[in-house]
Amino acid sequence: MRKNPIKSKNKSLTDKVAAIILAGGEGTRLYPLTLSRCKPAVSFGGTYRLIDIPISNALNARLGHIFILSQYLANSLNQHISETYRLDPFQGAIIEMLSPEDRAGKKIWYEGTADAVRKNLAYLLEFDIDYFVILSGDQLYNMDLLDLVGFAKETGADLTVATLPVCKTDAKRMGLMQIDSKHRITDFYEKPQKDSLLDTFELDKKLLEGNEPCYLGSMGIYVFKRQALVDLLTEHDGIDFGKHLIPAQIKKGNTFAYFYRGYWEDIGTIASYYDANLALTTQTLALDLYDETNPIYAHPQHLPSPVIENTRIKDSIIGQGSVIEASEITHSLIGLRAVIGSGTTIHDSIIIGNQFYASPDQRQEDLPPKFCIGKNCQIERAIIDEHTQIGDNVKLINKDHLETYDSAIVYIRDGIIVVPPGSIIPDNFVL
CATH class of the missing domain: 2.160.10.10 (Hexapeptide repeat proteins)
Structure with a gap:
């Protein structure tokens, strides 16, 4: 497998790069934990909220502008972010909450992930941004987003999709890709269920370091060139990135897959939430909360020891x-x-x-x-x-x-x- 190229924390890489964190999920499969809060506001690890993970990854990559798109039961989320991340331009970063609002006499409501970005596009384009990194508000990972952005710039891709090798069981709950030897994405299918279809997406062993059959799954993390994102959102009326717009952009071409080998978990169910939390007690296949160079930030509590x-x-x-x-x-x-x-x-x-x-x-x-x-x-x-x-x-x-x-x-x-x-x-x- 080709190694991703850029490893140093070069601030110039993230000049004119912004993060968009999609935090509007209702979280019906996490109910009743989402009874009074949105999914990104759910507690994690005893100290954090799920939203702290993408925010921390973006801050560790020195992304200067972070936009958070919230919607359902967002009060506790908004309060947590405003009390935890009191940033200003002099600290090198700004975090902005973008929620539905009344426009022209009617309430604007986000109908999906892509629709949320589309309805805020005019505001986002007011900023001098060349690349947008789109992140989910309910995933766990320790990713060097600088490396991801560096890969996107090196390849000149209009769209870069962060991917990881997955087994057959996990493949059925993810978007799968086929790629060529240069990591160009040649085909994409969202959550294939039939084994006959899955077989067509099995990765070529030459692209892997191991021999076990596996597939290349989308992590739901994307890097868009500014104009590519504008064109995609204006030319297509699809409301969801994974289901509608990513396949459309792949058909247009100039899309690349970035390989990620670290820990990643999508918190979609009570079982996945439960397992991800308890994995922390033994640090076996768990999110790394102890990396001092790339910390996960939390609201300071000023509490005594137990x-x-x-x-x-x-x-x-x-x-x-x-x-x-x-x-x-x-x-x-x-x-x-x-x-x-x-x-x-x-x-x-x-x-x-x-x-x-x-x-x-x-x-x-x-x-x-x-x-x-x-x-x-x-x-x-x-x-x-x-x-x-x-x-x-x-x-x-x-x-x-x-x-x-x-x-x-x-x-x-x-x-x-x-x-x-x-x-x-x-x-x-x-x-």
């Missing part, structure tokens, strides 16, 4: 400000300000934590924190969202091995128990 009393902990992450009296925590992620009572065991679970220990009413009445997990609980293979109240002697263990379950206070998705934000689970509850 208090842990008589708890056996194995393969777990414990967030700042937590008060832990549990008897055992294994292979779990405990978020900020989590309060867990004595005698409780937590296995293979994500406790998202809280934005504050108690509500204003509770603080005024000097009551103990109610956003907590009570005493003598048993929690296994679960996601507990923020500001929940779980009573004593509660068992969340999916005793009937259900794949799906719905109630007012708890759900099961992909066999994983999910307690939505603000839920109150009474003492002695068993699921």
